[in-house]
Amino acid sequence: MSSKTLVRTGILFILLFAACEDNIIQRAASDYFQYREGNWWQLASTQDTMMVEVEAVDTLLQIECFTVSFGGYPKYLLKKPNAISQYIKIIHNFGGEDYTVVEDFIKRIELPLVNGNAWQDSLVDSIFISGAWIKAKFYTIGSISGFESVGGYGDVYTIALKNVEIVILPDTVITDTIDVIEAYAPDIGLVRFEDNDGVFDLINYEVE
Amino acid sequence: MIGKSRNSIYKILIRSGINRGSRFAGPNTSTISILYLLLRHTATPFLILKRGLTSKSIHILLDMLIFLIALSVGFEGGYNIPGVGFKDLNSGAAFSLYINRHFRFADMCIGARTSYFSVENSAYSLYFYGLSIGLAKNSWLFSPVIEFGPEYARRKLGSSKESGYGLNYTLGFLINIHVEKLRLYPKFYYEGITDLKTHAGFVGAKLGVGYEF
Numbered sequence: 001m002s003s004k005t006l007v008r009t010g011i012l013f014i015l016l017f018a019a020c021e022d023n024i025i026q027r028a029a030s031d032y033f034q035y036r037e038g039n040w041w042q043l044a045s046t047q048d049t050m051m052v053e054v055e056a057v058d059t060l061l062q063i064e065c066f067t068v069s070f071g072g073y074p075k076y077l078l079k080k081p082n083a084i085s086q087y088i089k090i091i092h093n094f095g096g097e098d099y100t101v102v103e104d105f106i107k108r109i110e111l112p113l114v115n116g117n118a119w120q121d122s123l124v125d126s127i128f129i130s131g132a133w134i135k136a137k138f139y140t141i142g143s144i145s146g147f148e149s150v151g152g153y154g155d156v157y158t159i160a161l162k163n164v165e166i167v168i169l170p171d172t173v174i175t176d177t178i179d180v181i182e183a184y185a186p187d188i189g190l191v192r193f194e195d196n197d198g199v200f201d202l203i204n205y206e207v208e
Numbered sequence: 209m210i211g212k213s214r215n216s217i218y219k220i221l222i223r224s225g226i227n228r229g230s231r232f233a234g235p236n237t238s239t240i241s242i243l244y245l246l247l248r249h250t251a252t253p254f255l256i257l258k259r260g261l262t263s264k265s266i267h268i269l270l271d272m273l274i275f276l277i278a279l280s281v282g283f284e285g286g287y288n289i290p291g292v293g294f295k296d297l298n299s300g301a302a303f304s305l306y307i308n309r310h311f312r313f314a315d316m317c318i319g320a321r322t323s324y325f326s327v328e329n330s331a332y333s334l335y336f337y338g339l340s341i342g343l344a345k346n347s348w349l350f351s352p353v354i355e356f357g358p359e360y361a362r363r364k365l366g367s368s369k370e371s372g373y374g375l376n377y378t379l380g381f382l383i384n385i386h387v388e389k390l391r392l393y394p395k396f397y398y399e400g401i402t403d404l405k406t407h408a409g410f411v412g413a414k415l416g417v418g419y420e421f
Contacts, residue, residue, distance in 0.1 A: 024361045024372025025401055028334060029293030029408035081296040082329030112296060112332055116368035144368075154405060186406070 023155045027147070030186030032113055032157065034207040035066045035079050041190050041207075043200035050200050052190055060087050063105070070193075077108070084109040090136040090165060094129050101127050101136035101167070109142060113157045113184070118143035135168040145181075153185035158192075279421055280308040280346075284395065286414025288323055291398060293408030297334065300325035302399075302412060308346070308420075315346045317355075323410075335362045336401070338376050346391060346418075352381050359401055374403045382416070391418040 040053040055067040058076060065078040065087060076087035090102040107121035122139035141162045150156045159182050167174040183192035191202040284306070289299045306319030318341050325334040342355030355378040362371045380397025393416045400409035 022372040022374075023403050023405045024363070024370065025293075025374045025403040025408055026406035027370065028361060028363055029406055031295060081327050082332075110365070111329065112327065112363070112365065114332070114363055114365035114368045115370050117365045118368075 023149065026186050027113070027155050027157075030154070032184040032186055032189065033079055033084055033109075033111075034187070034189040035068065035077060036208055037066075039189070039207045040205065041202055042204040043190070043193055044203045045198035045200045047198065048200075049203075050193065052193075061103070061105070065105075078105055081111065083107045083111055086140075088123055088138050090138060090167065092127070092129070092134050092136070092167060092169075094134075099127055099129055099134070101125055101134055102138055106138060106140055108140060108161070109159060113144055113159075115144055115147050115157070132170045134170075137164075137166045137168075139164050150185065150191070153188060153191055156183050156185045156191060158183045279310055280391065280418045282306050282308065282317075282391070282416055282418030284321075284414040284416035286395070286412055288325070288399065288410035288412035290325075291409045291411040292400070293406065294325070294410070296327050297325045298327060300334075300410070302414065304340070304414075306340075306342075306418075308418060311343075313345075314343045317342045317344065319355075329365070332363070332365045335364075336360070336374075336376075337362075340376065340378070342378065344382060346384055349384055350381060351384055352379075353395065353397065354379055361401075372403065374401050376401050389420045391420060392416070393418075 035054050037054055037056055040051060043050045043052065050071040051069070052071070053069045055069055055074070057064050058067050059065075060076055063078060065076045065085075068075050068077050078085040078087070084107075085105040086108040088102060088104060088106050089100060091098045092101050093099070102123050102125045104123050106123050107119060110117060110119040118141075120139060120141045122137060124135070124137045126133050126135040128134075141164075143160050145158045145160050147155050147157045161180050161182065163178045163180075165176045178195065181192070181194040182190060185191045187207070188202075188205060189207060193200045282305070284302075284304045286302050287299060288302050290297045300323050302321065302323035304319050304321030306317040308315050308317040310316075319339070321336075321338050321340060323336045326332065327334075336359050338357055338359035340355045340357035342353060344353040345351040355376075357376055359374040359376040360371065361374055362369065364370075376399065378397050378399045380395060382393040382395040385392045395414045395416055396412075397414070398409055398411055400407060402408070
C-alpha cells in the first residue's frame with residue numbers, strides 16, 4: 001500500500017465519519033450541570049421570564065451544597081459523581097411551633113445521564129407531637145425521556161421529574177405533587193424548564 | 209510429524225542451494241522458513257474447500273495471515289486516567305493486540321484495542337472498542353509513537369445503554385528493550401478521542417510485549 005493510498009483512505013474515512021451525526025463523546029465527556037457560584041441562566045416563556053442563579057455555597061446537615069435560585073425560590077443542590085441531590089425539609093406547624101418531620105438529601109437526578117435511565121428515591125420519617133404521630137414522605141421519580149441534537153447546544157437531554165410530598169396527620173392526608181420537565185445541554189446547563197406555569201426556554205446565560 | 213517434514217524440507221532446500229540467491233551470505237533460515245511456508249500452503253485453499261473450515265484449516269489460515277502481514281505480534285496492557293473531559297470518570301484499564309510490519313522508514317502496526325472505565329456510580333460503565341493503525345520505530349531505544357483509528361463507544365447505566373462512534377488518536381513515546389526475539393516496552397501516551405464535536409482524552413501508561421518473527 002503506497003503512502004498516497006493511505007492518505008486518501010484516511011481522508012475518505014474522516015469525511016465519512018464527519019457525515020455521521022453521532023455525539024457519543026460529547027454526551028460521555030461533558031458536564032451537564034454547571035453549578036458554580038455566579039453562573040446564571042435566563043429563561044423566558046411567552047408571558048414571563050425566569051432567572052436561575054447559582055448563589056454562594058451553603059452548609060446543610062454538615063454538607064456543602066449549592067444554593068440554586070429558580071425564579072427566586074432556592075433549591076439546595078449537592079453535586080456528586082453519581083447524582084445531583086436536593087435538600088428536602090418538611091415542617092409541620094402545630095400550636096404555632098414548627099416541627100421538622102423530614103430533613104435529608106434526596107437523589108434528584110442520577111448521573112451520568114444515559115438515555116432511558118429511570119430512578120426513584122424517597123425520604124420517610126415521623127414525629128410524635130402532642131400524643132399523635134405525624135408522618136411525612138417525600139419521593140422523587142425521574143427519567144431521561146430522550147436526547148436531541150439542538151444546534152448551538154449539542155446533544156440536549158430531557159429529564160422528567162415528579163416530586164411528591166405527603167404529610168399524614170391523624171385526621172387528614174396532605175399531598176402535593178409537582179411535575180417538571182428540564183432539559184440540559186452539555187457544558188451549558190439548563191436550557192428548558194417546564195412546569196404548571198409554562199414552558200421556559202433559555203435566552204441568555206453565563207457559565208464559567 | 210510436522211516437525212519431521214519441516215526438517216526434511218529444510219534439508220532439501222539447503223542441499224539444493226535454493227538460498228544462494230539471497231542477499232545475505234550463508235544459509236538464511238528466514239528465507240527457508242518463507243519457502244517452507246509457501247510450499248506448505250500451496251494446496252491450502254483446495255484443502256479448505258474440500259474439507260470445510262476445520263480447526264486445522266483455521267490454524268493454517270492464521271499461519272498464512274501472519275506470514276503475509278506480520279513481522280511481529282504483540283500485546284499491551286495498561287492504565288488510563290482522564291486528562292481532558294470525563295471529569296467524573298475514575299481511572300480505567302486498557303488493552304490492545306497488534307501485528308507489526310516494517311513499512312519504509314518506520315514500523316507500522318495494526319491493532320485492536322479495548323478500554324474500560326467506571327465511576328462512583330457502580331451501575332455505570334463506559335467501554336471503548338477500537339481499531340488502530342500506528343507508526344513507531346522499533347529499532348530506536350526511545351521511539352515516538354502515533355496511532356489513530358475508529359472507536360466504538362458504549363455507555364451503560366443499569367439497563368439503559370447508549371453507543372456511538374468516535375475517532376481515536378494516540379501520541380506518545382515508548383522505550384524499546386530487545387531480549388532476543390522479544391521486544392518489551394513501556395509506553396507513555398496521550399490518547400485523544402473525538403466525535404468531531406467534543407474532544408476528550410486520557411493520559412496513560414502501558415506495558416507491551418512483542419514477538420518478532
